[in-house]
Amino acid sequence: MSVKRVYVDSIVIGGGAAGLAAAIKLKDLDVDKVMLVDDRARLGGVLPQCIHTGFGVHCLKRDLTGPEFAEILSSYLLDKGVEILLEARALELRYVNYYEKSVIVVSRRGLVDVRAKTVIVATGARERTVYEIGVVGDRPAGVYTAGTVQTLMDLYGVMPGKEIVIIGSGDVGLIVARRLALQGALVKAVVEAKPWPGGLIRNVVQCLEDFEIPLLLSHVVKRIIGRERVEKVIVAKVDDELNPISGTEVEITCDTVVIAAGLKPEVKLLEGAGVLMDPDTGGPVVNEYLETTLPGVFVSGNALVINDLVDTVVEQGEIAAEGAKLFIDDEMTAKYYLRVVRGDNVKFVVPQMLMGLREEITLYGRVVKPIERAVINIPEIGLTSRKAKIVPAEMFKINLLEREIYRNVEGHKVTVNVLSEGT
């Protein structure tokens, strides 16, 4: 039995915030045949399990919950004539030629080989697991990632446990701590290896301090102990190199350990297709339209880089859609090639390539450690901009105009540094 082929202008893989925004934008730009596939039974990606507020503050000028935000984006999409395939999984992405990429999609209806001029990968991220963060010991019931806890609680109505220890103080960890506390659990500690919290200060106050949940900075969970179910964890203080200090171990009894140790872009399809990856972001290397090293293959949202806010995810979806539109119209012509590299105190920068494709350019980056009186500096184009403080929990953004770069740059490289004023 051969696999049926269908031809489209654009296929969006993933129906979360990035994918929905991309599909809406494609139709607003009058792209004809648009298909969106998602492996879940309903649109929205992880939004429906995020019942806290903070969604849409910038892009919709409203402070919404995840389910509300998903509902609004989905309703924009529904009358636009996008072919939506749910419970459908993209198994393979292959670059056939400039005008044709093959995406094999499986659903209840069978296998289909979607031949698309452009592909927007919006597959989101996955959570880092207990095995990736060096916690040893037993693996009993009661060890869950934060996302699994959200799903169990707010999509399935399951209370995971009574006494909780959370590993990781990023926004997800903080929000899940509050969620569990609100439901009557005793959150005994949020354990963070770094000397500063991973999430926004606002969330530290609203999710931990308001609920009297202890935040253990410069600490790690070394070991989980329990036979059928978690019984306790061993927590230790760490030194400046994040190595546990012997003799500082303490036991915390609990029945649940929540792993909120960060996210990784979901990039299997892209790796399979052979695009260049950036070890700093875990996502692909892209240009200012978020196009990967394979022409016509775009990426947005957490599959590109782990974002803090849904607003930037939406923004990236829209940029990718604009790129796809240009590509379809045969207007994707590079003027030059510039590589953007990370400099001092910078963990990553996206996009990593500039090609003179777009008038307004947004660079996203993250610092390695908090910087007071920060100066963002790109020496090659003579750019300097100041901010009171930049912290790792918040991605920084640099808005540039293409003509400023084109006029000024020598060589084929620009470096983004974040310095502290006076150094």
Added chain:
Amino acid sequence: MRITRVIIIGAGIVGVSIARVLSKYENLKVHLVDMEPDAGWGVSRANTAIIHGGYDDDPRKYPLRARLCVRGAKLWRRWSRELDIPVNFSGILVLAFTDSEINELHVLKERGVRNGVPGIRVMLDKDVIQALEPNVSDDVKAALWAPTGGVINPIEAVIALVENAVDNGVITHFNTKVLSVKVSNGEVVGVETSHGLIEADIVINAAGLYADEISRSVGVEDFTIKPRRGEYYVFDESAEPKVTRVLFPTPTPKTKGVAVAKTTEGNLMIGPTAEDLSLDEKEKWGTTERGLKLVWNEARKLVKALPPLSKVIKVFAGLRPEPPHGDFIIRSYKYPHGFINVAGTRSPGLTSAPAIAYEVVRLIKSDIGVKLVEKSKWNPFRCGINKFRKLDSERRAKLVQEDPNYGVVVCKHRLVTKAEIVEAIKRIRKIGAEVTVRGVKYRTWAGMGECQGAFCLPLIVKLIADLEGIDLWKVKLTREGSEIGIGDIYELVRR
């Protein structure tokens, strides 16, 4: 025809192999008893998963190991075909880095020849070794090549064997702990279990780590089974560089050392350590920092490169049942008549399991004196669950057409579909086991990818709850006490 009733204690790889072989006989009624909710949850679920090359075991010191390993490896070729068990006879390379290790390789080679291992040879040039396995360390000086060895999926092997045994009339009793073996007038009469007495004429003790306790309860032989812990790393399928052969260092008297191998499911795996625990530590299945560090450093010596640590998706520990003198304990007794010990089946226990089963048949015939009558109809075959991820597009399309649930991917990283999960649940029920998340995972490989089930756990739990007709939160990961939650959120609030 007089029916002889047989109880096998322990549904690990050894117990289920015996069950399968005994299911061939018309005049045996076979009961398989295990304290766990499902088969293979002891030693069999966490080991190096290797079909050994047959050169390791000195026939003078360990006659049973030497003989049964070679015979077992041959039997696995047939059994894996009949039972649709994932195997890969990729061959084994034992690497030497010093002159004394090269000498040891020659000793191993001679031993292998004596044990009847085909094709075994020592290679003394790096280019020849690296032609077979390009990722072998540049420091290698020589290698023993045992081409008939390989890897097997041990938990799937256990499951396949139980399914086949049950299909041929074996009766299972899961969640049933054997409290003692009952003896009357010098003969075995049954076993007392947590669910009452099961009568039998023959009791076969294949209780793995706990075989010493069972044996002691009959008073026949006082030996101890010590747990020996081994820790492992498993890498993601996409992790490079991989190996195609199983790589071992030159063994020491205590252990074969840390291996580097690719599993039948395509993951690079390194391990194990060999740490002797005490008799009261048979529950110590946890990993340790020290053990894992050792595994990494030892494995690192065998290859040019390991994949980065960021590609590790899982670490785990296994326990091996270590007998006092190193060799398997497989024997029957005059008193009590009808009792057979199959204990201390440490490495190469997995490799030897099919041969051990035939050894037990021999004991039943010769020592216990039962004349066995073969069934006229015995089904040697069992088909595994159709694995979507292992098929090409055309066969996938055909499957989805036959059953649309094959079109719904539940575990996205290992590409396990809803149809496979549903089929696994059906099969768990069919062998009389309890449906658990772990049971589903072992039958489908769902949750064995890079996210380790973070996405699919709730979906699997929902499917189990729906099909079993129970509340979601009551679904168990493993045993009693491992429920995924403590209650329904809204009921808890109302209470």
